[in-house]
Amino acid sequence: xxxxxxxxxxxxxxxxxxxxxxxxxxxxxxxxxxxxxxxxxxxxxxxxxxxxxxxxxxxxxxxxxxxxxxxxxxxxxxxxxxxxxxxxxxxxxxxxxxxxxxxxxxxxxxxxxxxxxxxxxxxxxxxxxxxxxxxxxxxxxxxxxxxxxxxxxxxxxxxxxxxxxxxxxxxx
Amino acid sequence: xxxxxxxxxxxxxxxxxxxxxxxxxxxxxxxxxxxxxxxxxxxxxxxxxxxxxxxxxxxxxxxxxxxxxxxxxxxxxxxxxxxxxxxxxxxxxxxxxxxxxxxxxxxxxxxxxxxxxxxxxxxxxxxxxxxxxxxxxxxxxxxxxxxxxxxxxxxxxxxxxxxxxxxxxxxxxxxxxxxxxxxxxxxxxxxxxxxxxxxxxxxxxxxxxxxxxxxxxxxxxxxxxxxxxxxxxxxxxxxxxxxxxxxxxxxxxxxxxxxxxxxxxxxxxxxxxxxxxxxxxxxxxxxxxxxxxxxxxxxxxxxxxxxxxxxxxxxxxxxxxxxxxxxxxxxxxxxxxxxxxxxxxxxxxxxxxxxxxxxxxxxxxxxxxxxxxxxxxxxxxxxxxxxxxxxxxxxxxxxxxxxxxxxxxxxxxxxxxxxxxxxxxxxxxxxxxxxxxxxxxxxxxxxxxxxxxxxxxxxxxxxxxxxxxxxxxxxxxxxxxxxxxxxxxxxxxxxxxxx
Numbered sequence: 001x002x003x004x005x006x007x008x009x010x011x012x013x014x015x016x017x018x019x020x021x022x023x024x025x026x027x028x029x030x031x032x033x034x035x036x037x038x039x040x041x042x043x044x045x046x047x048x049x050x051x052x053x054x055x056x057x058x059x060x061x062x063x064x065x066x067x068x069x070x071x072x073x074x075x076x077x078x079x080x081x082x083x084x085x086x087x088x089x090x091x092x093x094x095x096x097x098x099x100x101x102x103x104x105x106x107x108x109x110x111x112x113x114x115x116x117x118x119x120x121x122x123x124x125x126x127x128x129x130x131x132x133x134x135x136x137x138x139x140x141x142x143x144x145x146x147x148x149x150x151x152x153x154x155x156x157x158x159x160x161x162x163x164x165x166x167x168x169x170x171x172x
Numbered sequence: 173x174x175x176x177x178x179x180x181x182x183x184x185x186x187x188x189x190x191x192x193x194x195x196x197x198x199x200x201x202x203x204x205x206x207x208x209x210x211x212x213x214x215x216x217x218x219x220x221x222x223x224x225x226x227x228x229x230x231x232x233x234x235x236x237x238x239x240x241x242x243x244x245x246x247x248x249x250x251x252x253x254x255x256x257x258x259x260x261x262x263x264x265x266x267x268x269x270x271x272x273x274x275x276x277x278x279x280x281x282x283x284x285x286x287x288x289x290x291x292x293x294x295x296x297x298x299x300x301x302x303x304x305x306x307x308x309x310x311x312x313x314x315x316x317x318x319x320x321x322x323x324x325x326x327x328x329x330x331x332x333x334x335x336x337x338x339x340x341x342x343x344x345x346x347x348x349x350x351x352x353x354x355x356x357x358x359x360x361x362x363x364x365x366x367x368x369x370x371x372x373x374x375x376x377x378x379x380x381x382x383x384x385x386x387x388x389x390x391x392x393x394x395x396x397x398x399x400x401x402x403x404x405x406x407x408x409x410x411x412x413x414x415x416x417x418x419x420x421x422x423x424x425x426x427x428x429x430x431x432x433x434x435x436x437x438x439x440x441x442x443x444x445x446x447x448x449x450x451x452x453x454x455x456x457x458x459x460x461x462x463x464x465x466x467x468x469x470x471x472x473x474x475x476x477x478x479x480x481x482x483x484x485x486x487x488x489x490x491x492x493x494x495x496x497x498x499x500x501x502x503x504x505x506x507x508x509x510x511x512x513x514x515x516x517x518x519x520x521x522x523x524x525x526x527x528x529x530x531x532x533x534x535x536x537x538x539x540x541x542x543x544x545x546x547x548x549x550x551x552x553x554x555x556x557x558x559x560x561x562x563x564x565x566x567x568x569x570x571x572x573x574x575x576x577x578x579x580x581x582x583x584x585x586x587x588x589x590x591x592x593x594x595x596x597x598x599x600x601x602x603x604x605x606x607x608x609x610x611x612x613x614x615x616x617x618x619x620x621x622x623x624x625x626x627x628x629x630x631x632x633x634x635x636x637x638x639x640x641x642x643x644x645x646x647x648x649x650x651x652x653x654x655x656x657x658x659x660x661x662x663x664x665x666x667x668x669x670x671x
């Protein structure tokens with residue numbers, strides 16, 4: 001059977017690892033990672049549940065897909081795996097640019113209320129510095145600067161409600 | 173004795189509304205739910221026999237809307253209102269409104285709530301009743317010399333506190349006499365700018381105490397007993413995360429002593445029903461009254477596990493004039509631990525993660541209890557507390573209870589939203605927790621360790637599983653295209669059905 005090469009990475013920016021997958025029929029596959037060959041049986045059940053038998057070891061695996069990555073739950077550990085084939089990987093390389101540079105807009109991660117604005121236009125901020133406090137679900141959450149730079153715009157107003165994705169602060 | 177209840181309105185939502193309704197059903201009582209516009213699809217609405225909308229999403233306009241809730245009670249013909257915890261459960265004016273409307277309130281009388289409701293008032297009540305409180309002054313000092321003398325008397329470290337308000341403003345911890353004057357001035361000026369009142373008092377500072385609370389129960393005939401303690405020191409920003417009973421730091425003598433004091437505290441304010449007296453316990457095992465919660469506590473299941481009682485059933489009995497069935501202290505049987513499952517992301521500074529639960533599988537097996545208010549397909553609303561469930565277990569020993577809770581957590585699957593399940597497991601595995609030696613500073617100190625590192629082997633399994641998963645998705649898509657092509661000459665309807 002035909003072998004397909006997949007590329008998996010667990011963190012953005014990390015070098016993806018090649019995994020060769022050869023179907024052996026009836027949910028069974030030969031998989032090779034880092035030069036080690038494994039035998040894997042993956043029985044797909046409803047709702048993203050998978051019964052996995054890897055070299056004779058049984059794992060209850062749960063998948064949750066969103067956009068580019070898939071969340072994989074195994075024995076209480078959630079691993080976010082970014083999975084791509086060769087074509088997808090090339091396309092991604094062409095449109096790359098993950099580093100946090102240039103103008104950065106801090107947006108509301110969920111609907112809520114702006115409790116406190118900790119910066120003003122012209123402030124120099126450090127990466128990770130708290131800039132806005134948003135309250136949602138009875139909890140206060142401090143949003144942090146994604147990069148060091150100068151605050152060029154502040155649209156967040158204390159005491160006002162904000163929708164998911166609303167622009168709060170711009171840092172350049 | 174008043175007529176027996178036939179119908180109970182539960183003035184709450186989420187897991188506690190369901191918890192109360194479960195007992196009502198077992199007692200053959202009809203239930204009435206109230207819900208906000210954001211909670212039309214919530215589980216407690218379906219659990220109840222009747223349901224009334226009491227207003228828009230914000231709690232202030234719905235679950236705290238006394239008039240709307242009383243109207244629902246009247247319209248439904250409910251005999252009593254069970255307030256759960258939070259919302260109106262400790263609101264004396266609501267208790268008076270229920271009394272005026274001739275509807276029983278399942279909880280203490282308004283006067284007992286008044287006595288315990290405000291911190292300084294509760295404190296002076298307790299002093300009068302001979303209940304130990306954190307050593308300190310109840311009145312502000314006129315001069316710094318007076319304050320100095322007092323600090324000397326209670327012993328350093330001390331905490332200076334603004335009399336006019338709270339929230340950490342105007343608070344200064346002072347380690348030694350040499351630092352007293354500057355701290356005094358700083359506290360006073362901060363108190364002035366924050367509350368327009370520079371009055372400052374002081375208390376002995378307890379360094380990372382334990383939080384141990386005693387469950388009490390009183391009937392309207394003046395009987396009151398305690399049902400042992402709960403250890404609640406695993407807290408994050410004053411929010412309890414894991415609770416257990418018995419407390420690993422209590423021996424039978426201390427338990428009896430604290431229980432006796434808690435009963436005295438409850439009796440001194442004419443308490444009726446279920447209540448909890450919270451204490452701080454320092455490293456010398458001295459204990460001090462913190463506050464009294466005049467309602468059913470979130471963590472009441474651990475007490476139910478080791479006593480075999482249904483506290484909601486007792487609440488309803490007592491509210492109907494029933495007497496406590498026994499008055500002797502009950503020795504705890506075995507050990508119970510509860511973990512609070514939150515829709516939040518520990519890795520993102522515990523940011524709440526509301527959203528739709530796509531899939532849910534709840535643990536089971538021997539001596540496992542899940543008190544939940546959610547279901548698969550349910551959207552966790554952003555307006556309320558992000559707690560989705562309380563998972564509790566019982567076992568003969570503490571060691572076995574930890575192992576059992578860890579096992580149960582490993583069976584919990586929640587998809588679609590992020591939860592703190594792994595964080596909870598990390599707490600149970602932490603050496604300090606395993607030893608049973610953890611105070612209220614534990615979770616903050618262990619924060620980095622509790623976030624945990626990924627296991628390399630499991631990461632590899634996840635990557636392999638994901639690669640094969642991607643492969644299988646691709647195969648499925650290819651099969652679909654092939655079958656669509658071969659079925660193209662057939663009937664459109666059949667084609668539609670196959671998809």
